[in-house]
Amino acid sequence: MYKKLLVAYDGSLSSKSALKEALVISASFDSYITIISVFDLPTEIFGISSLESEKIESELFTMLLNAFEQSKEVNKKINAFFATIAGDNATYTNIESNEKIQIPKKVNSPDHAIISFAEFLKPDLILIGTKGYNRVINVGSVTIGVIRNAPCDVLTIKNYKEGKFEEKYKNILLAFDGSETSINALKRTISIAKKFKWDITAIHVYPLLTEINLFSSVHTKEVLLQTSKHILERAREIAYKENYPIYTHSGGFGDPAQYIVNYAIEENYDLVVLGTQNPNTVKKVLIGSIAYRIISEADFPVYCIPTKSSKKVL
Template identity: 30%
Template sequence: MLQQYNNILVAVDGSFEAETAFHKAIEVAKRNQAQLHIIHVIDTRAFQDVSSFDSSMVEQVTETSKKALTEYENTAKENGIEQVITSIEYGAPKTTIAREYPTQHQIDLIMIGATGLNAVERLLIGSVTEFVTRNAPCDVLVVRTDLEGKSVKNHPKRK
């Protein structure tokens, strides 16, 4: 018997890897007639280091995120996804994507782009993707290829 996914989560951050995961998530959601959850996590820890914390910075980042999520939602609906939920979350991306959001929304599949970090960056800050694969309460699909099956790692559109 094939696994039927009902609630698919894809986290977007503006990276090429996340964009690729988003497009694959649309296809998987269509095949499963699933609800697609598209989230963007604003890492609030980045604002704690700013000596003169200004709430307008958070508002500006939030506004930019809202616009991007609206575009993602429109793209998903244009591609046949009927049930799309978008959300801006605040906190640590690792725990939000791996534990908090999936638990609160009965997510049964997380689709996430393969890390864009090099070995030194992974050592210092850790990979969100790696953390999610180790800690999520549901299945995780790490997207490493585009819709044509070409590797994302050395893709010409990757920045």
């Protein structure tokens, strides 16, 4: 299933958790792990001297090297690349062989560098922490940037949880709205749940719009709730065709991100799954805000499945 894993690493606690999770997944699937760290610190923007910039770059490289060497003691099937951005280009250096790779694609930010490398490497899964170490750049935005444009599935990790991969993810909560994106996510989730006999709950929440709340009649709200019911019936039909029963839950009206986080915590779900797609400018704002809030407000991992990904696993 997961033959290639790509881990974004910057020395933060959440990136260390992502690397630990990659080692756990590798143990279950015999995966090859590639770690990537990206250095991008424009001195002219942040007013940092060249000497201080070199010091920060050296610190990041040392953290990557230490993580690589420690991980290699656990799993020999691992390598690591240190990416540096200069202008609109990135150079990826294998820290063990010193081999350098340049990908002919415009790169001007850490998330662009990670995505470009992922398109080159073709991993089955990208693992990334939810909040980075960098003292200058808001690395949370890097996570969202990766989710928006990833060519494969993305697993975000905040806090590492001990246990085997197949044992610690037993109860899965999947956001479902009947769209092609959520249908794809449901089918993919079922494909791996069959292997480990996981429980899946599809959840639907109508956004609490001012127009609905203030001006709509009781009848209109009832119609929308019936629509929500039909959407979840669609999820059950898909699961039935996949020969895998699921649970469903309607959250009624509310803030989808907040409701999903609260419900996942209250019901002790181990993992939340979100379907994503390669968005246009407007959808980027919506996807970014919902995903960011779920990722930032919850301690549980969030698994994002892009529509354009063709992988056969979760």
